[in-house]
Amino acid sequence: MMSRTYQATGINLQGRAFGEADRLLTILTAEYGLIRAIAPGARKYKSSLRGRSELFVVNNLLIVAGKSLDKVVQAETIQSYPKLSQNLAKLTVSQYLCELVLAIALSEQPQRELYELICSHLARIEVLDENQYILPYLCQAIFHFLTIAGLVPQVHNCLLTGKALIRDNCLGFSFEAGGIIDLAALTETINPPKIDSKLTLQELQLLQCLGKTDFTPQENLASELAWINLDRLLRRYTQYHLGKTFRSSALVEGLSPLEF
Structure with missing residues (x-):
């Protein structure tokens, strides 16, 4: 006490x-x-x-x-991170991360890892160049916070078979199951979980990179479209498992690609 x-x-x-x-x-x-x-x-x-x-x-x-x-x-x-409030995308993304931390943080016990993580991600976002695409950094931050909360999705093995994912197969993401499923396994499963989104090969590859500490996103049109889909996927997954809506999530959704 x-x-x-x-x-x-x-x-x-x-x-x-x-x-x-x-x-x-x-x-x-x-x-x-x-x-x-x-x-x-x-x-x-x-x-x-x-x-x-x-x-x-x-x-x-x-x-x-x-x-x-x-x-x-x-x-x-x-x-302090004064540059966050000078850019709409940076401000919106940072507000979302604060809401996420508020949802998973505990009271009356040490939270040093979470404290250091939010400071680290805010510092990283603050120094991004104006022309750098911000969504990969938001996706990785969400992934890291989900890891601390014990809610990180499984992105390397099929949740139904336990086998390593084969990149040539059709893959889906299930909020209920908690990650990626080889769609071929659904036909052999009684009461299969709902598939909330299908994944492209590129989206799978990007998801599997989010846990790395040395992750540096490539910036091109194809990857930007993949990041838009992954951002929405991870925010919806987070909302599903935490059982609450984040006000800033709608603001992130409302940002135009030019603002990113």
Whole structure:
């Protein structure tokens, strides 16, 4: 149990107006997981907490525990990602990732791996060139977060037969089963799972690359179309398994290819 005053390092994932001049923050901390805390006076123009309570800002925090809500009494910014808010695609994708982290993060226990992962992906997205295609980076981030949550789809073996996938075969993706299925195996299965999407060979190859740490996406028209399909597939899969809709998902869907 946390003492009445405690220190933590965390990133602001969500914030809203609270009272006359405060902000209510949802913060992912490395030490204690998700916490909700009031940043008193943070909406005042001259408040020292004003910039430190913005979205995507990482702070060293001194917090007083309360009965229902904690209170930030001191914040020292150690990292921020200002370029995320200067580009619509980067901002939208980053907001989606924050929503995803909010859905899988736990409270009152350490979440250092998740904290480091969201910071790592935001940093990666922030430095992308304006002409770089962003969807591959979103897909890999989703894949990594699903891995931490224990929900990562099976993309190397058929879920019905357990055999390695043969790339020349017709393949499908099942949310219910949790990954890829060789469609030829469906005829030999009693009560086969629903196939939510068929996969092309290129989509399979890209999916199988998402778990790699040294993954660098190729950029061409054919792969862009594949990434659009995989992005939709992974977001729908995530929504299915977490049982909730992400507001930013519709915003990602609404971005035109030119904005990517």
